[in-house]
Amino acid sequence: MSKEELEKKAMISLLTIANAWYDQMKSGEIPSISLPTRTKYNLEFDDASEVWKYGDKESLRNAASAKSATHLLKMAYVIGFIKQQLKENRSSTLREMYYISEGWKRAKFSAQDESNFLIEDLEILSEVPREGFHLHPEENGASIYGPMRIREETRRGMKMIHCQDDVGQAGYTIPNNVENIEFVDHDAKFVIAIETGGMYDRLIENGFDEEHNAILVHLKGQPARSTRRMLNRMSTTWNLPILVFTDGDPWSYRIYGSVAYGAIKSAHMSEMLATPRAQFMGLQPSDIRDYNLPSDKLTEKDIEALKSELTDPRFATDYWKKQISLQLEMGLKSEQQAFAARGLDFVTKKYLPARLADMGII
């Protein structure tokens, strides 16, 4: 969808919401709106697109209590704000909008999480991603290093960038809007998405990208939408295997989950953001056992998170059930940098090649 079409669709759908409320009030009814329930219990697998999306469960928000009436009031203010922004062709960051709400009296947001959540609600209702509202997040700065060439439409004109030759040793920084990137060519066999900066740097320093023709992507913890969209496009455009390499704890499995299946929060955009073919490389609970890695005891919160993953539809596969049960049994977790205990080359010379062979990639 072109930029203009997206904006037009945004304007029409937002005005539809406002008009519906107007008509409700005009006929003497309390204004209300229904939204899909945004919890893991309302996630359903979509066979066609192979991603997890929100199911049929909906919750009705009506202005019958002070709390939900205030929520609707805030939504009305945000719709008014977006309408103005689209009309004047301006844009703002999510944080800026949060600060602008300071002047909205009763409709002011108490925290940025609240305003972010409301924007996601509007994305769901309008089926328009927030870029269509001229709202974007802060620069996340996740980066890419590897044998690939892209063309980016920047504010300073079109630029051709090779992600090994034209970038510093930290790599190419993924911009907010990945839609402005054209994928030119590559010489890679696979992509490794890495959770921590330490491991990303280790692989670059050891020349893993050159030796194995690998594209390295730094996820920077829980990946931003732009990073996930980038992986999604590399997978669909170039048909490259996407391998996710994280710490061996429940929170890191969720990072893999959001890359592969989409996040609960953004399940309405799973088709654009999720990479169903992404594979989990490690660090697996069985690696902790097999390589006898230095480890920490699971905390109560970790155990709780693991148990909750056992009931998460996104992790309902035999592989995950086995690994999570094993981890609960051992009561241990390890960081990816724990491989350093075996020497700095161990991860690039031994672990990754073995694992890649195991997965049938090389």
Next chain:
Amino acid sequence: MVLADELAKQQRSISVAEFFEKNKHLLGFDSPTRGVITTVKEAVDNSLDACEEAQVLPDIFISIRKVSNEVFRIIVEDNGPGIVPAQVPFVYGKLLYGSRFHQIRQTRGQQGIGISAAVLYAQLTSGVPTIVISRTGNKESAHKFEIQIKIETNEPDIISEGPFEWDRIHGTRVQIEFKSTMSAKKKLIEYLRYTSVVNPHARFRVELDDESFTFERVSQEVIACPVAIQPHPHGIEFGQLKRMAAVSELKLPDFLVESFSRVGKKSAQEICVRSGLKESLKVKGLSTEDLKKLLAAMQEVAVPAPPATQCLSPIGEELIRRGLEKEFQMDFVAARTRPSAVFSGHSFMVEAAIGYGGRLPAEGNAILLRFANRVPLMYQQGACAITGCVTGINWKLYNIPSQGGFPTGPVLILVHVASTNVPFTSESKDAIAGIPEIEKEITLALQDLGRELKNFVSRRDKGKLAEDRARAVCAIIPEIAEKVSSIVEKPLVDTTPIEGKLMRKMIAKKATRDGKVMIELNNYTAHDADVSVYEISSDNAADAVPKADFTSEMDGQFTKVWKAAIPARAVWRVTFTGKGGGILDIRGIEDAKKMVVDLDV
């Protein structure tokens, strides 16, 4: 042999006073800070017990003042029956001397250690003798003593003694000086406040260095003094049985009937049969073996519970409520007095109360007030059976949040255990031991009260829900209407039909904009209504349209009253210049049919 001889030279008896000098913590004198509270507590306990026995309403004066750098002077004075001069030195100057130790009834003090321990503590830390003044009636003159304890022999040491001019007709005053600090002042005041809660018939006047206050009585009724009863066959131990048998001239069945409570002819015969002892035997001649058999038989035979009504003195639900209400401002308070019960032959009774809301701290752990025989337990909360019972209850069932089992939020819990023999965990009497029978009663009382509190909270929440809805409909929906109308670029949509449809009430709204106050009454009911509109604020409403029917001023606050006849589904409005704020109320219509909404909040 030589060594044993050496050792024998060092072996000698230890006086009680010497023992306690080395084991102060057993009596609650482990630190100087705690010493103040223990002393006040012991003296106040004695005063309350004495007043109860004399059937007078206690008036107790407590003063704690700094004399020198580290020394504090504690004075406790009461209007009790006084102590006869011959007894004074023993009461204050001899440990383990008391009138209540051998009696089976509910009293505060028991062993006769408390106050004399304070005298001993004063003597050890400041060296100043304790001064006691006591008078037994208007015909007698008062006597003044200076007393210490002879540590080696545990006998009173009278420094001086003589008649004294005293304005009180009867009563006792004790003045003790010892090294201490007032760092536990908060705890001391807490102790006095809690004491006043469970002794609502007493008045406490307190004077400290920097402040003075009074805990007033709320009941003018003298509480009935518990009457001593005979021991129950289930609650007796071998030593006591042996002593009783040694001084009795009676034959076995008569001895059992005469000396124990609730033992009749039939039970006595049954005990004799069980023990295998002949009924014709005189108890005086029984051997140790026979007495053991007898004791075992007494435990086995079913005997009714001891008569609790005479020997126990519960506070009562009404007085607990009043006692709590006077010291804590709460929205809800309920109290329960459980029927009396028995453990190992000792009667006991559990009383409990739960308070909620009001000025109680909204966050953090609930306040727990523990009492044994009307005495607050201030220390070792964690070791006490009461605390165990409180944390053992599933408070979530009663919609009360809890942390680690302990309820949190604006909750106050009071538990009072009254017994002829309160099972404390130690001599300092800080915590009640975990006796299953007592724990069961406490739990039942708290569960019962929990249910009552749950009802109260859910009733209150219902009211809140209605108010919340009114706020949404009357204040927020109009704002939504304003915003949405401007977004869709259509005329402002009128939301009053929504109000009327939902509320079916008389709705009064007040809004202040641009220096104008507007009050609007919408009669959404099906009936015409004659109401009075009251508004109290700093606005004088001189330019009000329509004019107020009545205006009065007090301290810059103007009360305005309008009389308004509003037909069904009609609107009445008044506007005037002003800053808004203040209070709005409608009268002349039942509460369920009206709703006041301040749009400025």
